[in-house]
Amino acid sequence: MTDLERHSYDVVVIGAGGAGLRAAIEAREQGKRTAIICKSLFGKAHTVMAEGGIAASMGNVNSKDSWQVHFRDTMRGGKFLNLWRMAELHAKEAPQRVWELETWGALFDRTPDGRISQRNFGGHEYPRLAHVGDRTGLELIRTLQQKIVSLQQEDEREFGDPEARLRVFAECTITEILKEDERVAGAFGYWRESGRFIAFDAPAVILATGGIGKSFKVTSNSWEYTGDGHALALKAGGSLVNMEFIQFHPTGMVWPPSVKGILVTESVRGDGGVLKNAGGQRFMFDYVPDVFRDKYAHDEAEGDRWYTDPDNNRRPPELLPRDEVARAINSEVKAGRGSPHGGVFLDVASRLPAETIRKKLPSMYHQFKELAGVDITAEAMEVGPTCHYVMGGVEVEPDTGAAVGVQGLFAAGEVAGGMHGSNRLGGNSLSDLLVFGRRAGLGASQYLDGLDGTRPAIAGADIDQAAAAAVAPFNGDGSENPYTVHTELQMTMNDLVGIIRRSEEMQDALEKLEELKRRAAAVTVEGHRQFNPGWHLALDLDNMLLVSQCVARAALMREESRGGHTREDYPLMSAEWRQVNLICRADGDDVSVTRQPLPSMPDELLQLFEREELNKYMTDDELTVLPEGDA
Amino acid sequence: MGYTAKFRVWRGTDEDGALNDYDVDVNEGEVVLDVIHRLQATQAPDLAVRWNCKAGKCGSCSAEINGRPRLLCMTRMNTFDQSETVTVTPLRAFPVIRDLVTNVSFNYQKAREVPSFTPPPDLKAGDYRMQQIDVERSQEFRKCIECFLCQDTCHVIRDHEENKPVFAGPRFFIRIAELDMHPLDTLERKHSAQEDYGLGYCNITKCCTEVCPEGIHITDNAIIPMKERVVDAKYDPAFGLFRVLRARSKSTKTMNEQADRAWSLLCSVEAGDVDYASVRSDVEDAMRQAKGVASTGTVLASLEALDHFEAGRLDEAAAEAQASLSWHRSAQERSDAWVTLARVYDAQERPTATVEAIENARRHWPDNPRLRHFGGDERRP
Known part of the structure; x- marks a missing residue:
């Protein structure tokens, strides 16, 4: 291999979003030579899209908040499928991770007494989200980016080389994790700019690659979200957990095509916006499920009164949990009562004075004005569900982020599974990145210390094989275009494994995925290796197809409805299924799915809940520790 | 609603590249990045472009559209006439890697x-x-x-x-x-x-x-x-050279003592308290140091104009004062420049121009204390 650039590091972090950067900072501060690899430029990661805030029970706005309350909210949000240990660590450590950001220069909005302000959000009992207007994710990324720069400045002073112990490899894609026997030995990839191959000798690799949204047609996710880390873990012998759970946000833009999928914040409904179908009817009143019947308004008059008098009225059904609203919109559109561009109407114009709208929803006003030519103070928005987040991911040890089944592999952030169970609460993503990013950096460092100086070696044949696989798309017979296959994949997942799932449709999807896999093998790209987007897509496509198979297979197997997994043929939640995690593994070119018992919560955490509530989720056998009908 | 647009897109590198012409479909509501993506999917699969969030939040898809630096994802196609050729080129200030991608x-x-x-x-x-x-x-x-x-x-x-x-x-x-x-x-x-x-x-x-x-x-x-x-200095507020600038920043922490020193000395000369020769080396020293930290001309022009005048370089003084007028936006700064010009014209024995300059100085800032040099009859006593 003459055309190969080679580096040696202690830790290689794949992904430069919140989790990856936090992991790299930790590994470097533990004294490990660390490389950060990202597909985009440094500082462009998808984390910048997060708006609402970082959930952490600092109790700055309501002193009754505590990690126990945050833990409880998180478990409820995930419908008790969360790995309890992850939810516990997350709730306990989030405040320290937020305060730490301030010492690195983050500037959050403040309370009147000068502390970090916290806002209310769906599913959180108290105001809990640290925020900077509606650009919290950007603040997070920029702060971590600048912390990395400051560490590099330290190294410049100490060693005369800013990259002595921490280097960012931007616009670089990893295609394979390389191992010696059972242990990670490094990673192989290519520079996007030149197409040149690059290999990293490193005993520890941390996956922080984010999600998989680009397998769906309508998504709020960027092009980078092609499930690379999920696929790398599978191919390295790791396993994925909870892949059937995908969060569809109910309100994404549906028109114009250029912005289809972009989020329309939940605050629009919180501030008084209502959902209407083509007939002008507020349809959400027809979609209140029985379990919520007594908690939501029964008519429009009561719902309208709630905004000014929440103590004596029930909230309008537009404010049901995200999964309920997404399903309702989906049903209206399928019944032919949708808006001209296949969504429903979100009307705030007829509800609030124009001046109030501009003041309370400035970014939404700007977004629709700039991108859709719609004045939301005068006309209704068109909105529909959009693929937003994957709860599933690499199965990890909660305390260290170590991937189950692969020594030396770690994962943190959206690519890791278990923390959010079947549904993630808003605001719990950014805190997840920080808490488990740090823990993965620490876990990788401790793993290295345990190696006693021995480092697994990359085999030359493995590099040759990885290189041959990477250039394969240039040698095809010209019969398939990567863009076409990608478009068909997105349609398949969107239409057949989307918000509402049916057994037959998922069977169809699996057949279609087999066909697309065959066609992907024949994908041919034109041009040369220098910054060639067709080639990049061809390689990402393999990851998307593998991960999509996991989603479809797990979704077909789980015969219940829970959080981000809704089965039309199994509409109810099942206490038996709650005790089961579905685990996906690579099986040759295929994917296997097995059932695995969910670890049960220790008594002291179980006792944070009312027995009556747990009865809705758990079997009697699981609740023997709690006295009947007691807390 | 759709139409076929004419696009010209830079293909290649700095050394070896050209604008390529494309006819490409445009649908209602699209932005330039959508059209670039359509080119990739249909006509130019290896067209290099950076992008990410497609919502104006990540700042990846920067390029130049018809010569103007813009985000491709935030430039709507309906801002162009349908017959217009849309030219998309890479950022000019940075080396081109390929097509629309530059080395930043x-x-x-x-x-x-x-x-x-x-x-x-x-x-x-x-x-x-x-x-x-x-x-x-x-x-x-x-x-x-x-x-x-x-x-x-x-x-x-x-x-x-x-x-x-x-x-x-x-x-x-x-x-x-x-x-x-x-x-x-x-x-x-x-x-x-x-x-x-x-x-x-x-x-x-x-x-x-x-x-x-x-x-x-x-x-x-x-x-x-x-x-x-x-640059901010403890200029005598009466001279107001930087009054407006200073007023805009309430948290001024740093004073440029050198610029302050030069201006004070020159004003002492103007007031007749000392003669220029006795302070000349101090003024030159102060100005040299002030220039090291000040902007290119915008705030130092008044200072230089006055220095030229006191040193007897009338033409340079007039040029600097006029330059100062073209830059300075505050009324007080304009007034100061006109006072210096009035003194130049007076020394050149151009009474009409002098009177005009004094009127201008007074119009911008009636209470400019430097006007006292011209007395009640608009002439220097």
Whole structure:
């Protein structure tokens, strides 16, 4: 291999979003030579899209908040499928991770007494989200980016080389994790700019690659979200957990095509916006499920009164949990009562004075004005569900982020599974990145210390094989275009494994995925290796197809409805299924799915809940520790 | 609603490239990036373009559309006439890697040169207390999405590769301003802005502000306050040279004692308290040092004009005063320039021009104390 650039590091972090950067900072501060690899430029990661805030029970706005309350909210949000240990660590450590950001220069909005302000959000009992207007994710990324720069400045002073112990490899894609026997030995990839191959000798690799949204047609996710880390873990012998759970946000833009999928914040409904179908009817009143019947308004008059008098009225059904609203919109559109561009109407114009709208929803006003030519103070928005987040991911040890089944592999952030169970609460993503990013950096460092100086070696044949696989798309017979296959994949997942799932449709999807896999093998790209987007897509496509198979297979197997997994043929939640995690593994070119018992919560955490509530989720056998009908 | 648009897109590198013409379908509501993506999917699969969020939040898809620096994802097709050819080229200030992708590593290099946030060493995490009103100024600059359009449009480096080593550019001026205005940052940053990052090269043309997709007031809220803090001096308020600039920044912390010293000495000469020869070397020394930290001309022109006049260089004095008039925006600064011009014309024995200049000086600032040199009859006593 003459055309190969080679580096040696202690830790290689794949992904430069919140989790990856936090992991790299930790590994470097533990004294490990660390490389950060990202597909985009440094500082462009998808984390910048997060708006609402970082959930952490600092109790700055309501002193009754505590990690126990945050833990409880998180478990409820995930419908008790969360790995309890992850939810516990997350709730306990989030405040320290937020305060730490301030010492690195983050500037959050403040309370009147000068502390970090916290806002209310769906599913959180108290105001809990640290925020900077509606650009919290950007603040997070920029702060971590600048912390990395400051560490590099330290190294410049100490060693005369800013990259002595921490280097960012931007616009670089990893295609394979390389191992010696059972242990990670490094990673192989290519520079996007030149197409040149690059290999990293490193005993520890941390996956922080984010999600998989680009397998769906309508998504709020960027092009980078092609499930690379999920696929790398599978191919390295790791396993994925909870892949059937995908969060569809109910309100994404549906028109114009250029912005289809972009989020329309939940605050629009919180501030008084209502959902209407083509007939002008507020349809959400027809979609209140029985379990919520007594908690939501029964008519429009009561719902309208709630905004000014929440103590004596029930909230309008537009404010049901995200999964309920997404399903309702989906049903209206399928019944032919949708808006001209296949969504429903979100009307705030007829509800609030124009001046109030501009003041309370400035970014939404700007977004629709700039991108859709719609004045939301005068006309209704068109909105529909959009693929937003994957709860599933690499199965990890909660305390260290170590991937189950692969020594030396770690994962943190959206690519890791278990923390959010079947549904993630808003605001719990950014805190997840920080808490488990740090823990993965620490876990990788401790793993290295345990190696006693021995480092697994990359085999030359493995590099040759990885290189041959990477250039394969240039040698095809010209019969398939990567863009076409990608478009068909997105349609398949969107239409057949989307918000509402049916057994037959998922069977169809699996057949279609087999066909697309065959066609992907024949994908041919034109041009040369220098910054060639067709080639990049061809390689990402393999990851998307593998991960999509996991989603479809797990979704077909789980015969219940829970959080981000809704089965039309199994509409109810099942206490038996709650005790089961579905685990996906690579099986040759295929994917296997097995059932695995969910670890049960220790008594002291179980006792944070009312027995009556747990009865809705758990079997009697699981609740023997709690006295009947007691807390 | 759809139509076929004419696109011209740069293909290739700096050395070996050309504008290629394409006819491409455009649908209702699309942005330029959609059309670029359609070109990739249908006609030019290897067309290189950077993009990411497609929502104006990540700052990746920066390029030039019809010569203007813009985000491809935030430029709607309906802003063009359907018959218009839309030309898309890479950022001009940076080397082209391929097609629309440029090498922006310059910016990451500069980022590394700005010393990081430095809080008080004994302040513990969790104990930070700051008022909202105090963090808002820095928060404006932290809205920056690092699209580098401001860097691209800045004429100091756009066609002047030679300035890059000594000039950080607008993106990093707002970074320095952000840290300088951070309530808990402990480093002194103003002078380094001038000395290490080339703030002095900026002559406030506001191009950066105009192209900023986040609407950050780069010039007014970052660059000008930093310049004035650098140059700001305890000028006699009666002369008002920098009164307006100073008034705009309530938190002035730094005084430029050299510029202050030069101006005070020259005004003493003007008032007849001392003669020019006796202070000449002091004035020259002070001005040389002041120029090291001041901007290119905009605030020093008045000073130089007066110095030229007192040194007997009438033509240079007139030129500097006129230059000052073309730059300075405040009434008091204009008045001061006209006073200097009046003295030049008076010395040249041009009474009509002198009277006109005095009238102008008085119109801009009736109470300008320097007008006392011309007495009640508009002539110097």
